[in-house]
Amino acid sequence: MKKCFLLICILGLGVLLAACSNQSESSESNDKAALSTEDHAIGDEAEFSAEVEQAESSQNDGSVQQKDTKVDEAADIDRKIIYTANLSIEVKDYQKALDTIQNQATDRGGYIVESNMYEDAEYGSTNGHITVRIPQDQFRDFIALVEKGSSKVLESSVSGQDVTEEFVDLEARLKSKRVVEKRLLSFMEQAEKTEDLLTISEDLANVQEEIEEITGRMKYLQNKTDLATVTIQIQENNVSISGMSKDDLNTWDQIKQQFLKSINFLITALSGLLVFFVGNLPIFILLGVIGIAVLVVIKKRRKGNSSHQD
Structure with missing residues (x-):
């Protein structure tokens, strides 16, 4: 009887130990699985963060590159400057000086805008003034030749107005208006209702009117910058005696x-x-x-x- 009881106790203890061992292994396996899942999640998160950082870095590099490009483009823009000059000269023969100025302007691609002449009865001389439009690249040379051909330069002044910023702004506005015009034309082709068609037509007319104003202003500025304006006041002094101071x-x-x-x-x-x-x-x-x-x-x-x- 005692032997049977002892045998049952030993068997029960063995079963208990086996159960504990299986539970421990299962718990350890679950812990390892959880740890593996957590590590995998951390790895995925790190990889995603790296991708985000890389994307942000690429975007920042693109922005910096775009800004640098804009800066380079701004630096490469031709300056739009309207030049105006005013000269007052003294000559020995008014008509001869006037003909010379006209020929010099024509030879350099310029033209006469205005020419006035009047006689000074008190001093017996002829005076007048002439306004010339001359290409900007010939502007300085033309002034130098006029001054060189005169007896005396009484006054000489040159001024410039930089309209580059306005011109660039007009170009940007024109580009934007062209895009709007294109969209409105597309909407007009797709419009089915008369009300929609009338509304789009009105908007299109307004946009096209603004485009005309912008292009007109741009042409005006372009003409002003391509050709400088020179106004010359001519005074005749035909007294010439050699050998005198x-x-x-x-x-x-x-x-x-x-x-x-x-x-x-x-x-x-x-x-x-x-x-x-x-x-x-x-x-x-x-x-x-x-x-x-x-x-x-x-x-x-x-x-x-x-x-x-x-």
Whole structure:
């Protein structure tokens, strides 16, 4: 009996130990599986983070490259500058100087915009001004030739207006308006309702009007930057005496001016007297007739008095 009880205890203890061993192995296996799953998840997360970082890095590199490209493009943009010059020169022969300026402008692809001339009666000289449009690449050379061909440069000024920013802005606006125009044309082709068609047509007309305004302004700026404007004031001084200094020449200029003033004064005075006598000639004739009649009457009275006395 005791042997059977002991045998049962031993068998039960063996079964208990086997169960504990299986539970331990199962728990260890579950822990390993969980650990493996966690490691795999961590690996996937790390890989995803790496991909995100790589994508962000590529995007940043692209942005930097795009910015650098824009900077390079901005640096490569041709500057749009409107040049204007004003000259005041003194010449010996006005007509000769004017012809020379016109020929120089034509030879360089320019043209005359305006030309005015007037006579200075007081000094007996011819003065005037001329406005020329000249290609920008010939602008400086043209001014130098005009100054070189004059007797004296009285005034010279050059100014420039940079319209590059406005021109670039107009180009961007024009590009945007072209895209809108293209979309509206596409919508118009797909429109089925009359109301939609009218609305799209109105919007399209407004966009096309804005495009016309932008292109007109761009053409104006392009013309202004392609051709510079030069205004030249020409004063004639035809007094030229060799072997004299500038001070002596100025003295002779003053003598000439005073001499001309004296002649003008005499001519004006004689002209005034002539106008006075000729204009009042009927009055003088009437006064002469009256005077003659008075003299005749006086003489007759004197003769009558003389005969009475005799």
